[in-house]
Amino acid sequence: TTLSNQIAAGEVIERPASVVKELVENALDAGATQVDITVVDAGLREIQVIDNGSGIAASDVPIAFLRHATSKILTTRDLFNVHSLGFRGEALASIAAVADVTLETATESGLGTVAHIAGGQLDDTHAAAVRQGTQITVRDLFYNTPARLKYVKSQQTELARIVDIVNRLALAHPEVALTLRHDQNLVLKTAGHGDLQQTLAGIYGVSTAKAMVAFAGEDLDFHVSGYTSLPDTTRASRNYLSIMINGRYIKNYQLVKALIAGYGSKLMVGRYPIAVVAVTMDPLLVDVNVHPTKQEVRLSKEAQLAALLTQTIRDRLAKENLIPDA
Ligand code: ADP
Numbered sequence: 001t002t003l004s005n006q007i008a009a010g011e012v013i014e015r016p017a018s019v020v021k022e023l024v025e026n027a028l029d030a031g032a033t034q035v036d037i038t039v040v041d042a043g044l045r046e047i048q049v050i051d052n053g054s055g056i057a058a059s060d061v062p063i064a065f066l067r068h069a070t071s072k073i074l075t076t077r078d079l080f081n082v083h084s085l086g087f088r089g090e091a092l093a094s095i096a097a098v099a100d101v102t103l104e105t106a107t108e109s110g111l112g113t114v115a116h117i118a119g120g121q122l123d124d125t126h127a128a129a130v131r132q133g134t135q136i137t138v139r140d141l142f143y144n145t146p147a148r149l150k151y152v153k154s155q156q157t158e159l160a161r162i163v164d165i166v167n168r169l170a171l172a173h174p175e176v177a178l179t180l181r182h183d184q185n186l187v188l189k190t191a192g193h194g195d196l197q198q199t200l201a202g203i204y205g206v207s208t209a210k211a212m213v214a215f216a217g218e219d220l221d222f223h224v225s226g227y228t229s230l231p232d233t234t235r236a237s238r239n240y241l242s243i244m245i246n247g248r249y250i251k252n253y254q255l256v257k258a259l260i261a262g263y264g265s266k267l268m269v270g271r272y273p274i275a276v277v278a279v280t281m282d283p284l285l286v287d288v289n290v291h292p293t294k295q296e297v298r299l300s301k302e303a304q305l306a307a308l309l310t311q312t313i314r315d316r317l318a319k320e321n322l323i324p325d326a
């Protein structure tokens with residue numbers, strides 16, 4: 001129902017940045033290699049995401065907007081073996097409950113589907129000539145939930161949150177070419193060649209990215225790799241630190257601590273590296289179904305992963321002759 005979708009939207013769609021995150025994750029799950037994001041008035045007036053992914057078949061379009069409708073998992077067992085960013089089937093239903101949504105999608109260039117959903121009701125679908133992929137336009141977010149709208153901060157704050165989440169998505173997927181535009185201005189453009197350092201340069205600047213060092217390490221369960229800054233170029237905020245697990249940006253303080261531990265006494269108290277840590281592991285070892293936004297996860301062998309990360313960073317910095325052998 002519209003009401004239950006609005007309630008669910010309260011959990012998944014807190015602010016414009018949540019819409020951007022969910023739409024871009026869908027594009028990534030659809031195998032897109034190019035994702036173009038445009039926001040107007042910090043996303044409150046309009047958010048548009050265009051991808052060149054798999055598209056949605058005409059018969060699946062009405063289903064995509066149903067709550068708990070997901071094409072990504074089929075069984076309960078799959079819930080513990082999630083290979084995609086989405087799996088709860090809540091995002092599109094939630095967004096459509098609190099905004100005006102237009103969808104254009106095609107599984108191959110030619111005949112596709114255009115659909116319009118207002119107030120959670122699909123009120124128009126028709127066939128039309130559409131490029132392969134999906135274009136979703138979300139207008140007037142929270143127009144029918146004034147309380148939610150009140151909770152939204154200044155446009156400057158909301159835009160900063162959008163930029164932040166797009167940066168993390170770009171860092172998690174250097175193989176995908178992403179653009180972000182706000183009110184006609186190009187905010188971010190990544191090449192999509194799979195070069196993480198180049199993506200870092202696009203976000204933090206060329207000199208910052210160049211001053212970072214690559215690291216990699218593995219054990220039987222985990223592979224960790226990424227870039228981190230040397231102790232003299234660290235920051236006083238954790239915001240420059242991104243941890244990705246199987247391509248998903250997550251928040252995990254144990255892993256932040258493990259990264260910092262790798263610096264030993266070389267890191268000043270209260271300072272944090274600028275870093276991207278990409279972890280790959282068997283999806284069976286990570287439970288993503290902890291929180292609706294999927295940014296908190298439960299790791300089966302967290303201590304083992306933390307130890308691997310600390311050791312990898314420690315070994316890498318030792319190569320820079322920064323840390324004398326203990
Ligand atoms: P989830 O991502 O958890 O499956 P969503 O509500 O985000 O749920 O999306 C519902 C379904 O709509 C997805 O499972 C997928 O089949 C389809 N879908 C949504 N966005 C896209 C897209 N950009 N490209 C292809 N299919 C999409």
Ligand code: MG
Pocket residue numbers: 022025026085086087089091092
């Ligand atoms: Mg999704």
